[in-house]
Structure formats: C-alpha cells, structure tokens
Amino acid sequence: MPVAEQYLNSAGKGGFMDSSVGKKVVMAVTGVALFGFVTVHMLGNMQAYMGAKAMNAYAEFLHTMLHGAGIWVFRAVMLVAVILHGWAALSLTLDNRKARSKGYREQQLQAATWSSRTMRYTGVILGCFIVYHLLHLTTGQAHPDFKVGDAYANFVSGFQQVGASAFYIVAQLCLGLHLWHGVWSLTQTFGWAHPRYNKLRRTFASVVTVVVVGGNISFPIAVLAGIIR
Amino acid sequence: MEKHINITLNVWRQKNAQDEGGFVTYEAKGVSTEMSFLEMLDVVNEGLIRKGDEPIAMDHDCREGICGQCGVVINGRPHGPRERTTTCQLHMRSFEDGATITIEPFRAHAFPVIKDLIVDRGAFDRIIAAGGFISVPTGSAPDGNAAPVKRTCAELAMDAAACIGCGACVAACPNASAMLFVSAKISQLALLPQGQPERYTRVRDMVAQMDNEEFGTCTNHGECEAACPKAVRLENIALMNRDFIWSSLTYRPESGGGGA
Amino acid sequence: MELKSNIPEGPLEKKWEKHKFDMKLVNPANKRKYKVLVVGSGLAGGAAAASMAELGYQVECFCYNDSPRRAHSIAAQGGINGAKNYHNDGDSIQRLFYDTIKGGDYRAREANVYRLAEVSNNIIDQCVAQGVPFAREYGGLLDNRSFGGSLVSRTFYARGQTGQQLLLGAYQALERQIGLGTVKMYTRSEMLEIIIIEGVAKGIVIRDMVTGKVESHMGDAVVLATGGYGNVMYLATYAKGCNTSAIWRAHKKGAAFANPCYTQIHPTCIPVTGDHQSKLTLMSESLRNDGRIWVPKKKEDCKKPVEQIPEEDRDYYLERKYPTYGNLAPRDVSSRAAKQVCDEGRGVGETGLGVYLDFEAATKRLGAHKIEEKYGNLFEMYDRITGEDPYKVPMRIYPATHYTMGGLWVDYNLMSNVPGLFVLGEANFSDHGANRLGASALMQGLADGYFVAPYTVGNYLAGLKPGSCPSADHPEAKAAEAEVTGRVGRLLGIHGKETPTYFHRELGKILWEYCGMARTDAGLKKAIQLIPELRQRFWEDVKVPGSAADLNQSLELAGRVADFMELGELMCRDALDRRESCGGHFREEWQTAEGEALRDDENFCHVAAWEHTGDGNVPKRHVEELKFESVHLATRSYK
Ligand SMILES: Cc1cc2nc3c(=O)[nH]c(=O)nc-3n(C[C@H](O)[C@H](O)[C@H](O)COP(=O)(O)OP(=O)(O)OC[C@H]3O[C@@H](n4cnc5c(N)ncnc54)[C@H](O)[C@@H]3O)c2cc1C
Ligand code: HEM
Ligand code: HEM
Ligand code: SF4
Numbered sequence A: 001m002p003v004a005e006q007y008l009n010s011a012g013k014g015g016f017m018d019s020s021v022g023k024k025v026v027m028a029v030t031g032v033a034l035f036g037f038v039t040v041h042m043l044g045n046m047q048a049y050m051g052a053k054a055m056n057a058y059a060e061f062l063h064t065m066l067h068g069a070g071i072w073v074f075r076a077v078m079l080v081a082v083i084l085h086g087w088a089a090l091s092l093t094l095d096n097r098k099a100r101s102k103g104y105r106e107q108q109l110q111a112a113t114w115s116s117r118t119m120r121y122t123g124v125i126l127g128c129f130i131v132y133h134l135l136h137l138t139t140g141q142a143h144p145d146f147k148v149g150d151a152y153a154n155f156v157s158g159f160q161q162v163g164a165s166a167f168y169i170v171a172q173l174c175l176g177l178h179l180w181h182g183v184w185s186l187t188q189t190f191g192w193a194h195p196r197y198n199k200l201r202r203t204f205a206s207v208v209t210v211v212v213v214g215g216n217i218s219f220p221i222a223v224l225a226g227i228i229r
Numbered sequence B: 001m002e003k004h005i006n007i008t009l010n011v012w013r014q015k016n017a018q019d020e021g022g023f024v025t026y027e028a029k030g031v032s033t034e035m036s037f038l039e040m041l042d043v044v045n046e047g048l049i050r051k052g053d054e055p056i057a058m059d060h061d062c063r064e065g066i067c068g069q070c071g072v073v074i075n076g077r078p079h080g081p082r083e084r085t086t087t088c089q090l091h092m093r094s095f096e097d098g099a100t101i102t103i104e105p106f107r108a109h110a111f112p113v114i115k116d117l118i119v120d121r122g123a124f125d126r127i128i129a130a131g132g133f134i135s136v137p138t139g140s141a142p143d144g145n146a147a148p149v150k151r152t153c154a155e156l157a158m159d160a161a162a163c164i165g166c167g168a169c170v171a172a173c174p175n176a177s178a179m180l181f182v183s184a185k186i187s188q189l190a191l192l193p194q195g196q197p198e199r200y201t202r203v204r205d206m207v208a209q210m211d212n213e214e215f216g217t218c219t220n221h222g223e224c225e226a227a228c229p230k231a232v233r234l235e236n237i238a239l240m241n242r243d244f245i246w247s248s249l250t251y252r253p254e255s256g257g258g259g260a
Numbered sequence C: 001m002e003l004k005s006n007i008p009e010g011p012l013e014k015k016w017e018k019h020k021f022d023m024k025l026v027n028p029a030n031k032r033k034y035k036v037l038v039v040g041s042g043l044a045g046g047a048a049a050a051s052m053a054e055l056g057y058q059v060e061c062f063c064y065n066d067s068p069r070r071a072h073s074i075a076a077q078g079g080i081n082g083a084k085n086y087h088n089d090g091d092s093i094q095r096l097f098y099d100t101i102k103g104g105d106y107r108a109r110e111a112n113v114y115r116l117a118e119v120s121n122n123i124i125d126q127c128v129a130q131g132v133p134f135a136r137e138y139g140g141l142l143d144n145r146s147f148g149g150s151l152v153s154r155t156f157y158a159r160g161q162t163g164q165q166l167l168l169g170a171y172q173a174l175e176r177q178i179g180l181g182t183v184k185m186y187t188r189s190e191m192l193e194i195i196i197i198e199g200v201a202k203g204i205v206i207r208d209m210v211t212g213k214v215e216s217h218m219g220d221a222v223v224l225a226t227g228g229y230g231n232v233m234y235l236a237t238y239a240k241g242c243n244t245s246a247i248w249r250a251h252k253k254g255a256a257f258a259n260p261c262y263t264q265i266h267p268t269c270i271p272v273t274g275d276h277q278s279k280l281t282l283m284s285e286s287l288r289n290d291g292r293i294w295v296p297k298k299k300e301d302c303k304k305p306v307e308q309i310p311e312e313d314r315d316y317y318l319e320r321k322y323p324t325y326g327n328l329a330p331r332d333v334s335s336r337a338a339k340q341v342c343d344e345g346r347g348v349g350e351t352g353l354g355v356y357l358d359f360e361a362a363t364k365r366l367g368a369h370k371i372e373e374k375y376g377n378l379f380e381m382y383d384r385i386t387g388e389d390p391y392k393v394p395m396r397i398y399p400a401t402h403y404t405m406g407g408l409w410v411d412y413n414l415m416s417n418v419p420g421l422f423v424l425g426e427a428n429f430s431d432h433g434a435n436r437l438g439a440s441a442l443m444q445g446l447a448d449g450y451f452v453a454p455y456t457v458g459n460y461l462a463g464l465k466p467g468s469c470p471s472a473d474h475p476e477a478k479a480a481e482a483e484v485t486g487r488v489g490r491l492l493g494i495h496g497k498e499t500p501t502y503f504h505r506e507l508g509k510i511l512w513e514y515c516g517m518a519r520t521d522a523g524l525k526k527a528i529q530l531i532p533e534l535r536q537r538f539w540e541d542v543k544v545p546g547s548a549a550d551l552n553q554s555l556e557l558a559g560r561v562a563d564f565m566e567l568g569e570l571m572c573r574d575a576l577d578r579r580e581s582c583g584g585h586f587r588e589e590w591q592t593a594e595g596e597a598l599r600d601d602e603n604f605c606h607v608a609a610w611e612h613t614g615d616g617n618v619p620k621r622h623v624e625e626l627k628f629e630s631v632h633l634a635t636r637s638y639k
C-alpha cells in the first residue's frame, strides 16, 4: 500500500487559530486572564471581612476608575476571554472526540487526574456559575433582596440563603478542579518546562488553587456562620 | 522459575477495515511464564491454524523492543502492565494464573484498523515527511566534528530520538493526540545545531500535518508519557509548544524569489 | 555464467576515485526519465532510495514493514566504524581496510573493502549532519569506543541504539523525498518475483500484503537491499519478518548466490527457554569486557544454584584456552567454545544450552554502581526477558545466528551477474569475506546506499535509452505475476495439517545442527538429504488458512519458509564443498591441533558463486579467485 496518497495534504496549513497548538495557546492565554481575574477577585472580596464600608468603597472604586471606563474595558476583556476560552474548549473537545471515534472496552489510566479529565465539565459548570453569579450579585435578577449599589448587603443577604451558598461552594470546588489542572497545564502550553522547575509548577498550581478556592469558600461559610453580618 | 498458567483471552477480531469487528474469547492452557506475550499468541495461533481458523493478526517484527511495530492494548494499557516495556518484551510472568486478558488494537481515528489487532500508522510517516528531517543532500555534509554539540544537548536529543514510533502515546492519550511522538522528533532536531536552520518551519509543517491527520489535541493528561516504552518525556511537548509559538510570532511568508 | 568483478585498474588507493571519474553521467534533464526500483528500506535501501531521488531519478521503494522506519537495521546496538582517527590512536583508512580484510579471514575482495574504508568517513559526516545524536564528549566532539576486539577506537555510537539512529536518519531523508514526491513508497509490500526481460532486470512483482493484490512494477534498474537471510535457522537475532525471498527469487532467475554458507554466530545472546521460543535476543558484546564466562567442571553441578558451586569447580574455559584474549576471544571462537562445553553436557539453565556470564569479580573490583553505570540498561533488558536479576545471579548466554556474510554475487559496481540488478547491504556478499567485524555492517549498508550505488547505478542508466522501460503489460511481467499467483494458490490449496512455523522450526533444527557453528562432511551430507524430505512434507502437509485476497500472515510466512527450504539446502552444499575452515565457516576436519580454524589458501582462496540450474537439479558452483595485492595472508591467532 502506498504511504497514503504520497503527496501531503496541504489543505490544513491554515492560520494559528486553526491549528491544534494554536487553539491550546488561546486556551492558555485566556486561561491566564481568567485565572488572574479570579485571584484578584478573591483578594478584592476579602474586604468583606473588613466590613460594609471598605467593601462598598472598593466596589465604588471599581465602578468609577478611569471615569467609569475602566470597568467596561475590563468587562470587554473578560467577555472576549470567556468567549474565546469557551470556543477553544468546544472546538478542541469536538476534535478530540473525533480523534477517538471508537473507544476501548477497557482503559486503565495511569497519569491523568480526576481534575484533568473533568476540565470540560468543570468548565461548563463554571460558565453556568458565572451567568448565575452575575444575575445574583451584579444585576440582581437572581437575588431576592437586591439593593443596587450596596455590594456588601447583597453579598451578606445573598449568602444567608443556604441554597445559594451551597451552589457557590460546589462551584468553587469545580473551580478548584479546573484551576489545579489548568494552571499547571498552561505552563506546559507556554513551554515552561524544565526538570528543575517541574515540581515547582505543580506546587504553584496546588498553592494558588487552595488559596483561591479556600478564600472563595470562606465567604459563604463566614456569612452562614455569622462571622460576616 | 518457569510456571504454567491458564488464562482467558478476550481478543478483538476484525476481518478487515470495513468489518464491524468484535471480541472473541479464547482459552490458553498451560502457558509457560517464560514465554513472551507474543510467543503466547504464537501458541494460540498455532492452535487456531491447526483447527483451520485464521490466526489472530498482529503486527510485530524485531521482537526486541526497538522496531516499534508491535503494540496492542492489554487490559486497558498500551503495551500492557509493565512500565517501559513494549508488547514484544512483555513476558507472561507479568500475569497471574486464571487471569483474563483483554487485547484490543490501538484506537485512534488516525490509526484505522486493518485487521484484528493491526492498525495503519502511516500518519506518522506523513508527519515526518512534512518536516521531520534535516535537509542534507547526500555528500554535502561538513566534517562530523565541524560543529561541536553541547553534551547535555546531545543527550537530551538522544532521549527524544529514542522514540520508536510505536504509537502507544496516541493509544494511551484520552484525546488520541500524537503530540508526544511529534514533539519527540521536533525536540531532537531543535536541540542540535544542525537542526537550527529549519527549526521554525519544521514545527509549523509537522504540526499542520499532525492536524491534517486528525489526531486529537494535547490537554496535558500525561498518559502518553506513562505508556511510552522509551520514556520519552512530556517536556518535549512543552518545547514543541514553545517553538510553535515562536514560529507563529515570527512567521513571514516566503518571499517570492524570482531572479533568472 | 561469467563472474566479472570489474575491479578498476590502478593502485588500490586510487581505484574508486578513478572509477568515479571514468563513470558515465546522466544528463540532469534526463534523470527523471529513468525509474529505479529499490526493494528494502533499511540502511542500504533507504539511503540508496533517498540519494537517488535527490539526484533526480524517479524512485519507487518497497518494504514489507508498515513503515520504512522499521527495517531490521533498527536493531543494531553496538555502533558503526569510521576511520576518522579523531582519537589520534593511529587509525587510518588503510588500517580499517586491513582489519576488515583480516577479520573476514581473507575471503573478501580487496578493492571493495578498501572503498568501504574510504567512504566510512563520509558516512559519519552525513549522519551527523542529518541529526543522528551520536555520543559526544564533554567538549562537544564525537566520542568513539573500541569494539569487537579492535585495537583502535573507531566505533561511533548512539547509546545502545546506533542502528536505530542511523536508520532514522536515512528514513527521514527518505521521507523528505516522499514528501517532495520524488520517491513513491510502497509499505506492506512484499517482493515475490523479479522480472527479467532479455536477460536484463526490468521489474519486480509485489504482493500488497493488505489487499493481496499482485502487481508488477517496471523500472530501468532494480536494486535489492533486502537484508540477510539468517532466519533460515529459525532461531536467530533477526526480526521475524527477515527473509530470503527477494534474493532467492532473483537467484532462481539467474543471479549467482555467493558463499551462502558464511553465517556469523554471535556468542552473547539470551538462551532458549523452550519450544515456544520464537527468536533470540542479542546482548551487546560489550558485556564480555567485564563478565567472566564459565560452566561447572562437573556435569552434576549444572542444575545446582550458583552459590553452591565453589570456585575450584568452575571452568573458565575461554580464559583457560585463550590466555591472551580470554573472554574477549572473537565471536566465532567463543561461540564454538560455548557449544563445545554444552555438547559435553556442562551447559547450564533449564535446557542445558547456556553458559554463565558472571559479573561477580567485576562487581568486587569496580563496585556495583560502576557496573550499573556501564551496563545498567543491558541488565534491565536481561531482567525483563528472563525475569532474573543479573546483579544477583550470573547471566546465562548462548550463541545465536546473527549475520549472513553470503548473499547475491555482485561486481565492484554492486551489480549482480544479471545486468540492471543491483544488490546492496547484507543482501550481497561483497565486503565481509567469511566473517564480519563488529560495527561494520552498518558501515557497509550506508556506504552502499549513500555513496556507491548512486554512482554505479547512474553509470548503468547512462547506457540505457531514456524512457525505454517496458510497460507492466509485457509478457514477461505477466508470466512473473502468474508465477506468484500460482505459488500463492498452491500454498493455500494444500490444506495439510502442520503450520508453517512448524516446518520453519524443523528446518532450523537441521541447519543449526549440521550447518551451524561446526560442520562436518557427514553432517552436511545428512542435511542435504533431510532438507529435501522436509521440503516435500512441507508441500504436502502445510496448512495455510485464510484467503489470498486479504492480509494473511500465515500465507506470508509459508512463502518465506518455502524459500528458506531451498536456500537451506544450498547453504549445506556450499559448506560441504568448501573443504577448509575460515571465519564463520568451521569444518571440524580442518582445524589445527589446538582446535583453531585451518584455512586452505591454496585451494579455497576464492568466492564460491552458485548458479541455479532448475528445481531438483544440483546447482552449479562457480569460482571467483581472490587476489591479494596489498595484504599478506596470515593465520588468525587469538591465543
Ligand atoms: C541484533 C543485531 C545487532 C546488530 N548490531 C550491529 C552493530 O552493532 N553494528 C553493525 O555494524 N551491524 C550490526 N548488525 C548487523 C546490521 O544491523 C545489519 O547487517 C544491517 O543493518 C543490514 O541492513 P540492510 O539495509 O542490508 O537490511 P535490513 O535493514 O535488514 O533491511 C531490509 C529491508 O528489506 C525489506 N525487505 C526484505 N525482504 C523483502 C521482500 N521480500 N520484499 C520487500 N521488502 C523486503 C525490509 O522491509 C527492509 O526494509 C546487527 C544485527 C542484529 C541482528
Ligand atoms: C466557559 C466555560 C469553560 C469551559 C468549557 C472551560 C474548559 C476548559 C478546557 C477544556 C480547558 C483545557 C484544559 C487543558 O488544556 O488542560 C480549560 C483550561 C483552562 N481553563 Fe477553562 N473552561 C471554562 C471556564 C473557565 C473559567 C471561568 C476559568 C477561570 C476561572 C477557566 C480557567 C482555565 C485555565 C486557567 C485553564 C488552563 C489553560 C491551559 O490549559 O492552557 N476556565 N478550560
Ligand atoms: C464565593 C466567591 C465569590 C464571591 C463572594 C464573589 C463576589 C462578587 C461580588 C460581590 C460581585 C459584584 C461586584 C459589583 O458588582 O460591585 C462580583 C462580581 C463578579 N464576579 Fe464574583 N464572586 C465570587 C466568585 C467569582 C468567581 C469564581 C468568578 C468567575 C469565575 C466570579 C466572577 C465575577 C464577575 C465576572 C463579576 C462581575 C464583574 C463586573 O462587574 O463586571 N466571581 N463577585
Ligand atoms: S513517543 Fe513513546 S509511545 Fe509515542 S511513538 Fe514514540 S516511543 Fe511510542
């Protein structure tokens, strides 16, 4: 049998975004943005522990920086990031499904983690969470007693509902799974691999995951426990 | 010490590429633990032939772990349970008496089954043809010692070059991605001074061909590294990604040339 | 049959240079009008196909593997020689030439061997430029080691995977041409017949091993680079698919087969464990640098655990017999010695076919970590195969067939006596005489493929009219196709009781017994009687299930075994008629008082080339005298 049709199929030599590695890079670049955001966001939210004044001032600052343009610039960037991230994830998932059109009867995985295998599911849950979260704490449609402009009050009353808090906690656990693999994975995608730092990459991913998730989960718990009122 | 064991085999049988295929169960009695896995299959096959059945078709050649032609999924693991061991070097002492062993072909859209356990890995050759080489027409080479190579680079290049092209990485990867194989060749050549002139076109061309073959994409599961009989490292994928990014950032279309 | 060696005139050192100048060139514009068929994609075939395609010829390349990268060359471990003298230890082209001639026990052609030594340096350069990751020293320059008892360090290596790396270099060059469309590659394609039109090789018949389709490919020249035929012995270090079919078919169509009895038996292989054994695995010869080889002095001790055999009851037979070389005695010598002690009933292991290779002394002397550093990967491989830990119990080793020096007869241009049929690499007989030195087969394959055939094939093509290649409808092509389909049909139609492997194993037993490490007149005569009997049984009783129109591994094997059956007989005839001992050919009747090989330069300083005279007829022996102008015939001694 001739080695395929001898001449190479040159059709696919398309652009960066069409290539598998290119899509991965998109994934990673947007991943960094999202990861950076959740980290800063978590730190920002820590102000809840400092009381209503601090938190509302912080919210106020965010909404008015650069004469109010800041937040829109930021929102635009985030929106693009989420869309690209979701698009790349979908496209890669479809490609990967096709690449193994027929599966095994039995497969014993050796190295893949629960976290790496559930990326697309935790990602979708996170997507849903974001929508809910915006309706909940930013626009208020999903919030029973939403007060425009009083982030702190919305925050406290929101989490006083056990159902909402429970969903937040579950979502944060998904975030943890997503970040733990994601942060390590993006270093690999950017090519930051070297035996000297390989352990460090894992450790870094673990530490930031614990910090971000731990921080985030502490909010609903603190509210429910009455620490934040 | 030699022992004799009885085992049950669930083997994927498929007449040809068009056939549906399915599992067939065979009993193998009194299998010596000194046998290699392929020798065990030889014995089963001899029995099948004597009965007038077709033997189980399976690719192999060197039977010493270097040609990369053998390779099946044994109990859910490409090349079976022993680390850094090809199917041909796996021996029956790795199995217990009474064990049930499931044998399946490597599964990937890019590796269509030809018959039973044999798949077509021609996609790998086409990826190499797209750029996995250094262009040196015969006889045009400078003296072998003209360009010294840092020993660490030479060693790392050799680590990557140890790839036998067996395809177990594809078989093991949940996404059926060929990135470990492809990156091994890219790294080998990128680590050597001789490979520099074509370094960034090579990575583009090889990745493009890999995508044309419809392999999946790496999401960094690391299964490939665990299955690789030659311990090709994940680090190579990182290096490939880095080179790909750089090549995309610095890409410029070939100027038209011209002249007489 | 005429055997014209076509060795160019002039002094040895100038022959190749002069010949290259004298050869005709093909007009570059005409090159693409010539088609060259290359069968085999190992070092020799892969290198030749890539190089000729670069020159501009249309090339079609064939191999039975699923990819050209898997040719048997990939299994070579040790290294490749080159006369670079990078180590300033006195190496030179002249010395490499001399060592190779001497190693071959003065049964090779001087001119060919000199050319081999000459181009050895270009090979190293070529491979380095291709990105072959040869071992380096800390300063970044190429490292060498000494190998196979040579007194200079001239062996280039890439860990224990030299063959693999060299082959991948050639394979990548070949794939590049495939990508450019200058080579058409046919994998899983087995050559089963050659097409000869008016005495000239013009094509081949292949069977597509997936679809079963039999078809002719026509070309202006046919190059066979199909490797060695050592699998005739059934148990050998060869890849399972290695076969003689391509060269055997060519032989039956008129190509002379030279020195078929010259086989090399390698002393350090992992022993057979039982009847299920399908092949033997080589352990690198380097183990003999530190391991001591012994067997118990008393038969009764053979089954005892090693620690119960005290030092004084161990027979370090190589050290005893060859005090100077000891455990490093050459391959043929130490293989024979191992067989001897096992024949005496002093072999060790379950089957009694094995000797110990013991690292205890070396471990004491150097420390366990040093041993691990030097041999770790080999110990691991041994453990993987045998399930025994060589750090704790001594390894067991036994000799196995490893290389065939014989092959199709070729002239200086590597063309057989059939015009247009070139033979490269292990498939020809040209460079190693009666015995091959370690690390020189890789060198020969690449020399033939990169640096000789592209010139000499071009020279041949220059004498042909461009575009004169006949079409595949030619009656000779149709006849050859019919032969192939006929044979395939015959094999499938026997419906006997025994498997092809059974017959292969039986053939192997006969050859190993009577045409193996030591041969006798009576034994060879017996084999010449047994083999045709076995062959007849094969054609009556073999069972090949399945169909011809499908991937059918039993059918492939049966076809190969059928050819081995015929070749095996020729090997025995050749061994019988060569009434001397030389290199890998040891006739018990011709040995010195100390049991060393005794050459007969008076009567046998020649190449024996056999002509096929029809099935069932005794083949005809022709002779090409060997003239030694530059070296002195001497007796090998390793005492
Ligand atoms: C275990 C081992 C270790 C070795 N170590 C060394 C070493 O360290 N140094 C050294 O110099 N030498 C070594 N040798 C010897 C050396 O490897 C071989 O002699 C050499 O590689 C042969 O190369 P080749 O190109 O002639 O043939 P091969 O590499 O055998 O290639 C044969 C090609 O022909 C094809 N082919 C065969 N039959 C057919 C057919 N009928 N139809 C179509 N295609 C066909 C095959 O597919 C293959 O592509 C070793 C050999 C063995 C077995
Ligand atoms: C829209 C829903 C989302 C989906 C479907 C999704 C899916 C995925 C997938 C499939 C990957 C690739 C995994 C890999 O290559 O290893 C990934 C990576 C990643 N995701 Fe998401 N994700 C989503 C949302 C998010 C969000 C909201 C964040 C941030 C909080 C995030 C952060 C990351 C990071 C940091 C990576 C690593 C990038 C990389 O692998 O290079 N993702 N995501
Ligand atoms: C328990 C954890 C979290 C808490 C307590 C929290 C709290 C808040 C609050 C109070 C706001 C409103 C700010 C304002 O409108 O002034 C907000 C906005 C937002 N949060 Fe969170 N958040 C949490 C987790 C997350 C996570 C995990 C994500 C993303 C994956 C996220 C994404 C956002 C976004 C996108 C906004 C809108 C910002 C904007 O106004 O544009 N949050 N969050
Ligand atoms: S990288 Fe490893 S698993 Fe993949 S083809 Fe190469 S040797 Fe096989």
Ligand code: F3S
Pocket (backbone or CB within 6 Å): B172, B173, B174, B175, B176, B177, B178, B179, B180, B217, B218, B219, B220, B221, B222, B223, B224, B225, B234
């Ligand atoms: S298993 Fe697959 S996902 Fe990547 S790390 Fe290996 S290719």
Ligand code: FES
Pocket (backbone or CB within 6 Å): B059, B060, B061, B062, B063, B064, B065, B066, B067, B068, B069, B070, B071, B086, B087, B088, B089
């Ligand atoms: S048969 Fe060659 S690697 Fe297994």
